[in-house]
Amino acid sequence: MTRMKPPACLLGVTLFAMGLSALVSPATAQTEAFPSRTVKLIVTFPPGGAGDFAGRTLARGLQALWNQSVVVDNQAGAAGSIGAENMVKSAPDGLTLLLGTATETTVLPFLRDKLPYEPLNDMTPIAMTVRMPHMLVVSAQSPHKSTKALIAAAQARPGDLDYASAGKGGSHHLLMEYMMKATQTRFNEIPYKGGAQALMAVSAGEVQAAWVAVSTALPLMRSGRLLGLAVSTQDRVPQAPDVPSLAEQGYPGFDHSFWMGLLGPSKMPPAVVRKIEADVQKVVASDMYREAMDKSGTMAVFEPQDKFTRTLRDNYARNKTTLKP
Helix, strand or coil: CCCCCCCHHHHHHHHHHHHHHHHHHHHHHHHHHCCCCCEEEEECCCCCCHHHHHHHHHHHHHHHHHCCCEEEEECCCHHHHHHHHHHHCCCCCCCEEEEEEHHHHHHHHHCCCCCCCCHHHHEEEEEEEEEEEEEEEEECCCCCCCHHHHHHHHHHCCCCCEEEECCCCCHHHHHHHHHHHHHCCCCEEEECCCHHHHHHHHHCCCCCEEEEEHHHHHHHHHCCCEEEEEECCCCCCCCCCCCCECHHHCCCCCCCEEEEEEEEECCCCHHHHHHHHHHHHHHHHCHHHHHHHHHHCCEEEEECHHHHHHHHHHHHHHHHHHHCC
């Protein structure tokens, strides 16, 4: 029996479909299949703090979208550089991500002689997810009941007043550097093992002041152990409406909040980056995420890859001017 040839028009359609499939299937399969297994999200904070909470909330949202486990891996230590190094050395498949901060990406390069990675070359910025406003605090028993009084005392006795930090490169240290430059004062840094210890030192009157995350300061303010003098953002924050910004107290250029954002290794497939970016946007826009961030004293903020990349590079350039010897 002779096999009949398919009509020429049908044959043409078939060949066209096969060609189109060959053109689009790699990228489509790449994004549709992602993630094909568990995703690890490295968080450079210990469990229990505001940074850890932000990471776990993001992981919960992405897990619901992806129908895959998103496991938070707390890798605190060395001001975040341990977690950043491990992410950079991972496979660029999007299955290992870092919820990074300004510290390990734009601060440590100017405080360490050598880092095991180059942030601008070895990382793929994906999206910003949160900003953390900070607050200048003193003990409730401090004689310095206002920012003006604290600055006046520091100007009268340069280097005699102490501030608490959790080590060089962290937000406590960096914000005080910014403030000292803006107010032409000099405080003496007293480093502690962590943010909790630094905060307790301020509340006990061991040191005169510290910049801490608003979410961290609020419980001790409510219990009457801390006094908030200023917030680091241009405007007041909703969680502490009675605390003025440093900008409105005579330093209009002072506007700093510490961001957290999702980063991956270099050379990630663009289609996978776009997939993660789009899904992060959905999570950050969700009521679940925004309400959780509001309650914790942080701000849900989404910046897409292009804008987040500019933010990272702008921070890098600013810190190079501020911190480089």
